[in-house]
Amino acid sequence: MKRVRDIAMLLRPGDYVVLLLGLLLVAMLFSARLQNPPGQMLVVRAKGQVVAELPLHMQRTLSIAGTLGNSLIEIVDGRARVIGDPGPRQICVKQGWISRAGDALLCLANQVTLEIPGQSAGYDSLNY
Amino acid sequence: MPKREIILPIAAEDRRIAKLAAIAIGLTLAEAALPSPIPGVKPGLANIVILLVLLQHGLKAAASVSVIRLLAGSLLLGSFLSPGFWLAASGAAASLLMLSILQYLPEKFFGPVSLSILTAFAHISGQLALAWAWLLPSTGILALLPFFALAALIFGTVNGLIVTRLIAGKPDMGAQSAHV
Incomplete structure (x- = not known):
């Protein structure tokens, strides 16, 4: 006390x-x-440019070339993570999985970013 | 050819700033060696020194210490001009801007804890603003905001308490306070 x-x-x-x-x-x-809903797409950028847009429900791994080397990305069961990155501090690797709209992983040193964009009503194909 | 001599006089003020900056750099290095529970989150121990300098010697001295710490710290850590360096620089700039406003808060009601918390929030805002504008121009960066904000609140409070304690322990140093 x-x-x-x-x-x-x-x-x-x-x-x-x-x-x-x-x-x-x-x-x-x-x-x-x-309150963010689970995301649908993963947008991958390298050096600021979009290099891949992938659906989160498809299982796959891919290698993205950044400024230092390749970042290895994995998508499984609606989630995404960075398995390997040449950055010194491994921050984006240690952060683990992302799955919700608005989530992001930043591999700063390698200038590779993963992002699950929020859904916008304009692209909703189910409701008018 | 006439012999020209360039003399740079070293004032007591310079020595003091160098000494304080050395402490801040030491804390920066010590902190870099600490394992962080959450990636990218650091306690910001050097901010204790910078806040103390602000309260005892004014904003100009605090800004000097902050800039020296930023440059020397990044040179020693090998991160000079890397993305991490620019993030640190934008955080430091936002912090100094915040401190330049906060020094006018009535001292009677707002102690170092307030300054420390608000500056910690300014720090993450500056960093995330740059990260958002430069590295991830989208809403994605917002996902990290709650964690950084929580860390800023906790470490801002703890650092502020430490500063309050240090000032209370040395009333003679507080006597030359430039806090208005």
Whole structure:
């Protein structure tokens, strides 16, 4: 309890407001994200150019040439991931699978990006 | 030919900034060696130094330390002019812009914790804005936003508490505060 009081001593009234607003913002961002539906397509870019657009329901692996070398991409069961990347920090590999509209994987060093675009009403072929 | 001598006088101010920048660079390097639980998320320990410098020596000194840290840190880590460097640079620029506004907040109500949290949010905003404009011009980047925002809130709060503690522990240093 003494610890909690020690920390409270360090805060000023406005700090609580900022903390609360920060928490609210983070909660809003997370809840907005969870409402995203599963995606249909995977858009792959290399050096800013679209190099492949693939349906997520088709299982396949492909190799994409970036600035450093090839990034290896896998699509299985409506999800996509990067299996191998020449980047030094392997961030996009460690991020694992993406499946929802709005999800993305960025292999920054190799300038390869994977993205599942959000559905827009204009391309809905089932509803008029 | 007349002999020309160029003398660059070193003021006490220069030494102080060099010393503070060295600490910030040290923290940057230490942090780079830490394994990160979430890719791309770092605690931003160097921000503790930059915030302290702002509160004790003003915005100009804080900006100097930030720029020196950015350049020297990236040279030492080998990321100078890489995409990661530009992301760090845009984050630092957004942070400094935010601090330049925040220094006018009433000190009575808003402590270092507020400055730290808001600057952390500015930092990720700057980084994600560049990533969005340059690397992924679409909505895709938004998927990463909640995680970066959560990290900014947590580390911003912790760093702010550390700064408050450090300032409280050294009231004599706080005496030359340039915080208006």
